[in-house]
Amino acid sequence: MVAGRHVLLIIGGGIAAYKALETIRRLRERGCAVTPVMTRAAGELVTPLSVSALAGRRVFSDLFDLTDEAEMGHIELSRAADLVVVAPCTADLMAKMAGGHADDLASTLLMATDKRVLIAPAMNVRMWEHAATRRNLETLRGDGVLVVGPNDGDMACGEFGPGRMAEPLEIVEAVARAFGQGPLAGRRVLVTSGPTHEPIDPVRYIANRSSGAQGTALGRALAELGAEVVFVTGPADVPPPPGVEVVRVRTAAEMREAVHAALPVEAAVFAAAVADWRVAEASASKIKKTGELPVLRMAENPDILAEIAGLGADRPGLVVGFAAETDEVEAHAAAKRARKGCDWILANDVSEGTGIMGGTENEVLFITEGGTERWPRMAKETVARRLAARIAEALQEG
Structure with missing residues (x-):
């Protein structure tokens, strides 16, 4: 070696x-x-x-x-x-x-x-x-x-x-x-990361508190195992990892397009916190105060994870999702895994006070068809290395 x-x-x-x-x-x-x-x-x-x-x-x-x-x-x-x-x-x-x-x-x-x-x-x-x-x-x-x-x-x-x-x-x-001789050498892996920003008008948008830290750590960990990483990121607070192919997007629609363009890949990890809804018709100019509250008609964003998990011949061999929950974490995440058709899902409790979303640490439930593992609270870099090692093991097993 x-x-x-x-x-x-x-x-x-x-x-x-x-x-x-x-x-x-x-x-x-x-x-x-x-x-x-x-x-x-x-x-x-x-x-x-x-x-x-x-x-x-x-x-x-x-x-x-x-x-x-x-x-x-x-x-x-x-x-x-x-x-x-x-x-x-x-x-x-x-x-x-x-x-x-x-x-x-x-x-x-x-x-x-x-x-x-x-x-x-x-x-x-x-x-x-x-x-x-x-x-x-x-x-x-x-x-x-x-x-x-x-x-x-x-x-x-x-x-x-x-x-x-x-x-x-x-x-x-x-x-x-x-030296490019890791267990994922020659494997092409997709990672999504960060939030998406859904415009209301040219100066306002709908977003969430995701910093992109977990997705960035995961992209880095996979690259360190030798993978060719396509890193699709929304407007994150942290810079993307070095040594990866970076695709920057802003909205869920742009992320969906970038994900499909990255195929085929052997594994896809959806760590991005994609906004569930967008404003159906964003204003082309700044909405002014008029004394009346503006009415925003919402539309549902594409479900990128479910789309990729449901592909036929182009489906990645391993599809991994994330679930940010505030109550009944395991039950909701397990249902999400089954509903969306992904192989694994990592669930975490992002209730106020946990410090998980936007923080430096994570505490996850690793949920597969075979059951649930509870990972202790640890640095997001450690979570990323553990997940990357699991991905490498799964791909080597075919």
Whole structure:
């Protein structure tokens, strides 16, 4: 999977630096060359001698090595590899990357490289959940940086939660996916995301509180598994994921047209919060106050999910819907799955106070013909990775 490739591995100064040794070993046994770079803090946790012995190459750590810098060695080092991997990637390194700082060899290499970058974050759970880290993560993903992990687990500090670095084999799999060798390589998948805006007049519209965060996370997760993703998005609050084909729409009618144009696909995931109704005849000019309330005649929007699920030969092999409910969530979502004819449906409770719609976390019921699974409340990125893995498994099973 990674044979014949060359990885530049930057080892950050987190306690998880010890996992870098196993990561190097696993990459090399698969035929991948590894050039190691260590931050000063990493050298306090694992020895450069150990890293060098496993990599079979010298360790780089000093930006001001005159022998190398006489020929701008840091530029050559940053571009000679096929992929740059940062594991562990500490909160400090993430902040430097997001802010464009370059004050040591590791951060300078990350600024100078023209290759893809994969990070494996590792830090205390409170640091991972800090608003600054979340902003930095969103910035890095928007810049096209690939991310593996972190996982939930016990911390060296005694706490439990997200922030534990991905295991070495998970990192190796992520490296393979970065080279287009993931389980969804060669598979074309459609994802819809965000709200739709149904015009009332040129300045007003009907919409909902969907931010597009869950659909964006899902598009990213599928792309990271190697899928060719067609991402049809309404006017979302978050930018679309990198590395996907983006189709921007505004109304439900436009989304329907874009979805049909994207066919055929092997799987279609309808995460968009499409408005159920539109104004039948939107005004061409701004509606003025006249002392009388305007009368808006409504019309039903097309049911895109049901249309695609009901197709014949062009039906995707797997059709997944979402159901945002406020009461009797499981019953209403199960009925929706049967009524619309989709294979799976993910239901969530968007009642006021849950913070689900427009928030950063989700708590879903995964409903199939075989029954219901209750997924615990987790970050939308984690929901996306779990669903993407299920999709990959289903498509591989045919």
